[in-house]
Amino acid sequence: xxxxxxxxxxxxxxxxxxxxxxxxxxxxxxxxxxxxxxxxxxxxxxxxxxxxxxxxxxxxxxxxxxxxxxxxxxxxxxxxxxxxxxxxxxxxxxxxxxxxxxxxxxxxxxxxxxxxxxxxxxxxxxxxxxxxxxxxxxxxxxxxxxxxxxxxxxxxxxxxxxxxxxxxxxxxxxxxxxxxxxxxxxxxxxxxxxxxxxxxxxxxxxxxxxxxxxxxxxxxxxxxxxxxxxxxxxxxxxxxxxxxxxxxxxxxxxxxxxxxxxxxxxxxxxxxxxxxxxxxxxxxxxxxxxxxxxxxxxxxxxxxxxxxxxxxxxxxxxxxxxxxxxxxxxxxxxxxxxx
Amino acid sequence: xxxxxxxxxxxxxxxxxxxxxxxxxxxxxxxxxxxxxxxxxxxxxxxxxxxxxxxxxxxxxxxxxxxxxxxxxxxxxxxxxxxxxxxxxxxxxxxxxxxxxxxxxxxxxxxxxxxxxxxxxxxxxxxxxxxxxxxxxxxxxxxxxxxxxxxxxxxxxxxxxxxxxxxxxxxxxxxxxxxxxxxxxxxxxxxxxxxxxxxxxxxxxxxxxxxxxxxxxxxxxxxxxxxxxxxxxxxxxxxxxxxxxxxxxxxxxxxxxxxxxxxxxxxxxxxxxxxxxxxxxxxxxxxxxxxxxxxxxxxxxxxxxxxxxxxxxxxxxxxxxxxxxxxxxxxxxxxxxxx
DNA sequence: TTGTATGCGTTATCAC
DNA sequence: GTGATAACGCATACAA
Numbered sequence: 001x002x003x004x005x006x007x008x009x010x011x012x013x014x015x016x017x018x019x020x021x022x023x024x025x026x027x028x029x030x031x032x033x034x035x036x037x038x039x040x041x042x043x044x045x046x047x048x049x050x051x052x053x054x055x056x057x058x059x060x061x062x063x064x065x066x067x068x069x070x071x072x073x074x075x076x077x078x079x080x081x082x083x084x085x086x087x088x089x090x091x092x093x094x095x096x097x098x099x100x101x102x103x104x105x106x107x108x109x110x111x112x113x114x115x116x117x118x119x120x121x122x123x124x125x126x127x128x129x130x131x132x133x134x135x136x137x138x139x140x141x142x143x144x145x146x147x148x149x150x151x152x153x154x155x156x157x158x159x160x161x162x163x164x165x166x167x168x169x170x171x172x173x174x175x176x177x178x179x180x181x182x183x184x185x186x187x188x189x190x191x192x193x194x195x196x197x198x199x200x201x202x203x204x205x206x207x208x209x210x211x212x213x214x215x216x217x218x219x220x221x222x223x224x225x226x227x228x229x230x231x232x233x234x235x236x237x238x239x240x241x242x243x244x245x246x247x248x249x250x251x252x253x254x255x256x257x258x259x260x261x262x263x264x265x266x267x268x269x270x271x272x273x274x275x276x277x278x279x280x281x282x283x284x285x286x287x288x289x290x291x292x293x294x295x296x297x298x299x300x301x302x303x304x305x306x307x308x309x310x311x312x313x314x315x316x317x318x319x320x321x322x323x324x325x326x327x328x329x330x331x332x333x334x335x336x337x338x339x
Numbered sequence: 340x341x342x343x344x345x346x347x348x349x350x351x352x353x354x355x356x357x358x359x360x361x362x363x364x365x366x367x368x369x370x371x372x373x374x375x376x377x378x379x380x381x382x383x384x385x386x387x388x389x390x391x392x393x394x395x396x397x398x399x400x401x402x403x404x405x406x407x408x409x410x411x412x413x414x415x416x417x418x419x420x421x422x423x424x425x426x427x428x429x430x431x432x433x434x435x436x437x438x439x440x441x442x443x444x445x446x447x448x449x450x451x452x453x454x455x456x457x458x459x460x461x462x463x464x465x466x467x468x469x470x471x472x473x474x475x476x477x478x479x480x481x482x483x484x485x486x487x488x489x490x491x492x493x494x495x496x497x498x499x500x501x502x503x504x505x506x507x508x509x510x511x512x513x514x515x516x517x518x519x520x521x522x523x524x525x526x527x528x529x530x531x532x533x534x535x536x537x538x539x540x541x542x543x544x545x546x547x548x549x550x551x552x553x554x555x556x557x558x559x560x561x562x563x564x565x566x567x568x569x570x571x572x573x574x575x576x577x578x579x580x581x582x583x584x585x586x587x588x589x590x591x592x593x594x595x596x597x598x599x600x601x602x603x604x605x606x607x608x609x610x611x612x613x614x615x616x617x618x619x620x621x622x623x624x625x626x627x628x629x630x631x632x633x634x635x636x637x638x639x640x641x642x643x644x645x646x647x648x649x650x651x652x653x654x655x656x657x658x659x660x661x662x663x664x665x666x667x668x669x670x671x672x673x674x675x676x677x678x
Numbered sequence: 679t680t681g682t683a684t685g686c687g688t689t690a691t692c693a694c
Numbered sequence: 695g696t697g698a699t700a701a702c703g704c705a706t707a708c709a710a
Contacts, residue, residue, distance in 0.1 A: 004455070004484055006703060017681045022705060032679055047480075051456040053395045054703035057686050062392065064435070064457075072417050072424075073621070082411055085438050089449075094457065096403070097436045099424050110428075116343070117390040117687090118403075118433065141386075145343055256625040263627060282412070286595040288602060288627045345687060356697045361689065371695055393687035396702050456703090 005046045014042060056117075064094045065309060066119035068110050070102045070127045070154070074228070075252070075281030076298045077125070080152065083302020084123055091310050093120075102227065104129035108138045115141075120313045121148040123305045126156060128227050132195040134158070148312035150305045153296075154197055162308045163324040164301050168198045171294040171329035172205025175248050175276040178292075178331060180213045182338045184246035184274055188221045190235060190258065191250045192228060199224075199250050202278065206248060230254070236261055245273055252277040256287045259336060275336040289335035297327050344385045353381060395456075403433045404648060405458035407449050409441045409466045409493070413567070414591070414620030415637045416464070419491065422641020423462055430649050432459075441566065443468035447477045454480075459652045460487040462644045465495060467566050471534040473497070487651035489644045492635075493536055501647045502663040503640050507537045510633040510668035511544025514587050514615040517631075517670060519552045521677045523585035523613055527560045529574065529597065530589045531567055538563075538589050541617065545587060569593070575600055584612055591616040595626045598675060614675040628674035636666050 007025075011018045016035065024031045024039035025048070031039075042048075056062045065088050069077045085095050096119060100107035107127045114122070122142065130136070131154060139159050143149055152164040179187050189206050192199040203222070210217050223238040225231055230253055239261050247262075249255035255277025262273045269275060269289055277284060280295035304325055333339065346364075350357045355374065363370045363378035364387070370378075381387075395401045404427050408416045424434050435458060439446035446466045453461070461481065469475070470493060478498050482488055491503040518526050526549070533539040542561070549556050562577040564570055569592055578600050586601075588594035594616025601612045608614060608628050616623060619634035643664055672678065 002483055007705095008703075018704080019682075019706075020680055023680090026705090030679065035679080049451070049455045051703055053392060053401065053456040054686090055705085056392045057396050057688095057702090058704055058706095060686075072421055073414070075412070075621075078411050078417060081436070082438065085411075085436070089437070092452075094435050094437065094452065096433050097420070097424070098428070098433065099421065112388070113431075113433065116388045117392040144341055253621065253625060256627075260625070260627055282414075282592065283621055283625060286592060286599070286622060286626070288595075288599055346689095347687075357687090358689080358698075359696055362696090365689090369695060374695080390687050393702090394689085396686090396704095397688050397690095399702075 004051070005048050006051065007048075010039065010042055010046070010048060014038060061313075062118060062120050063092055064096055064119045065306065066096050066098065066111070066114040066122045066124075068098045068100055068107060068114075068122060068124040070100050070125060071228075072097070072099055074279070075283065076153070076279045076296055079281075079298030080125075080302035080305070083299035083304075084306045085302075086299075087303045087306035088310065091306075093306075093310065100127040100130075102127045102129055104133055104135065111138050111142060115145065115147060119147075121150070121309045123150045123152065123302075123309055125152050126154040126197075128154075128192075128196055131156065131197060132193075134195075148309055150309045150312075152301055152305045156197065160322055162312065162322050164305045164308065164327070165198075165324070166296050166301070166327040166329045168201035168329070169205035169208070171278065171296075172202035172248070173209045174205075174329065174331050175278075175294050176206045176209035177213070178333075178337060179246040179248065179274055179276065180209065180215065182246075182270075182274060185215065186218075186221065186242075186244045187246040187248060188223070188238075188242060188244040189248050190223045190225070190238070190254045192225050194224075196228070202250050230257065232257065239265070247273060247275045249275070249277045252279045252281050252283045252291060252293060255291055255293070255336075256283050259287065259289070259291070270336055270338050274338060276331075280332050284332070284334065287336075292334045292337040293332050295330045295332050297330070301327060343390070344387050345390065346387075349378065349381055349385070349387060353377060400652075401457060401459050402431055403435055403458045404645065405435050405437065405450070405453040405461045405463075407437045407439055407446060407453075407461060407463040409439050409464060410567075411436070411438055413618070414622065415492075415618045415635055418620075418637030419464075419641035419644070422638035422643075423645045424641075425638075426642045426645035427649065430645075432645075432649065439466040439469075441466045441468055443472055443474065450477050450481060454484065454486060458486075460489070460648045462489045462491065462641075462648055464491050465493040465536075467493075467531075467535055470495065470536060471532075487648055489648045489651075491640055491644045495536065499661055501651065501661050503644045503647065503666070504537075504663070505635050505640070505666040505668045507540035507668070508544035508547070510617065510635075511541035511587070512548045513544075513668065513670050514617075514633050515545045515548035516552070517672075517676060518585040518587065518613055518615065519548065519554065521585075521609075521613060524554065525557075525560065525581075525583045526585040526587060527562070527577075527581060527583040528587050529562045529564070529577070529593045531564050533563075535567070541589050569596065571596065578604070586612065586614045588614070588616045591618045591620050591622045591630060591632060594630055594632070594675075595622050598626065598628070598630065608675055609677050613677065615670075619671050623671070623673065626675075631673045631676040632671050634669045634671050636669070640666060
């Protein structure tokens, strides 16, 4: 086992000083061609690579980005990670992924773990517990230490930082409008409690579309689940309790499951019931029938988040100007609505 | 902005030496109660936390694990990450995720990036390009440097290291047996070229089940796609070209899509055509009809991988004994096969 | 052109 | 009980 070679090793072997080696490897003008060639050849031969940790300590830059998300199994977050990874990697950064699993405590622990020098900045989406609790001290502390934070998707207005979201209200609006245009009048909404920022906004868009079209908002057609967790029982009994000719859901799982319930009831999709979900994932694409969704452009969101963060990290100036990027949601029309 | 406080800061403030502070915070016996209390109180007040990077440099231990996988959108890898994260986090490790995106070059670059001190060990699944090329020098080099590696799922026999896989051959066998037991005789197989270790093994299991049951292996009923990428065209035309009453697919996407094609042909599932896939993901669960699959237990696989890696990392002794853990696949029976 | 000294933040050894 | 010093690996200002 040949352990990693260091500057010191090279210096010893070649009987020069460490700094000479360091400079030679950087092709410094100060060093003679002879020495440079000798050192570089030796370094190449032994495959010298500088130790990242030492460089981090010196530069106070780790070239690591901490990504804290509630969940990795939901397709949306997966695509965001991919976007972050793509951009970050191209810029020479690594991505450390931590899962809060919707738990406030885990979110706090993860952030503390990373904030002690392991990363240059955070990209995160709040856990549902955090949004419910409205306790953002862990974010404030991190920011006070000068660590930049970019929030995406599940954000809060109580923290001043860069943010990337899609216009969820518009998403809810577009989807509902689409259903109305197709002649649907009894549109059900399956969402979560309002503390989740995205659900709230989507619900508002839904409501606005109804009102704009002169339809009444029937609260009994709205099912608010406590979390994004699937609850087959409640969704089933919800559908048993109402009349509906369309369903809008805040994620694709609820939507696909709604289609199953509808099919089981002998209803035809999209003629008897049209269904729209959020998140343009595999599920939507390969469901039978395929699902019309509001695409959230997760990968794009990840790229933008990474870009904003890295810009902040690498900008010398300590300008405290934060921006919120709002992406446009897109309706991806498939077979669960009428074409 | 109050930047992070260091030992030096505390020492200066309290007018003691850095080493005294360090020892006091570790509750060393050498230090007087008075000093300890003073120092600890001060540290608590200013929320002192040791700098991870400095500790890493000192200990030559980063408490980071590098995870290199081909893809993050496939549900299987997602669950593995979750398993790794879970175990690693509990042990105080962070997880750095790098995506090779099935590219050999990216895999190499990512590993080199991490191998220079950023991580204590690797958990990885080979990219398809790497499996096709059979070039594993990047793995060898890393291991020669004394960095432990755990391979999971997509492995190779050419590298001696810890491995975690499921018995893919058994998985293919079980699935095929199941179909045969249900009276299916014209079983199609949608897989990839043999260079992908898992596909090859699954195909072998499939073949063995056919032979064991006295059925002939009809090569025309086997479609080998170049990669795990979806190719709707080829799958469609494949189904146009053969007679079949069942389909086994090496992933859930192929399987769900096969169901769609069958449905479009007016075939009934599972009576006219039974379908089984690999990977017990959301897609399988929420597809209509729901899909019978061979579960790969990704989360378990992740946990075991992390455990094996961390054991290696933390074991002082340099024993070069490697083990391969083989998990049992499980058939999860749903509506795409006859109950 | 090369080398010395210093520092990044921490810990450990040894001296006082 | 406390503190000075060296070391982890590297970079750089400053000497020589």
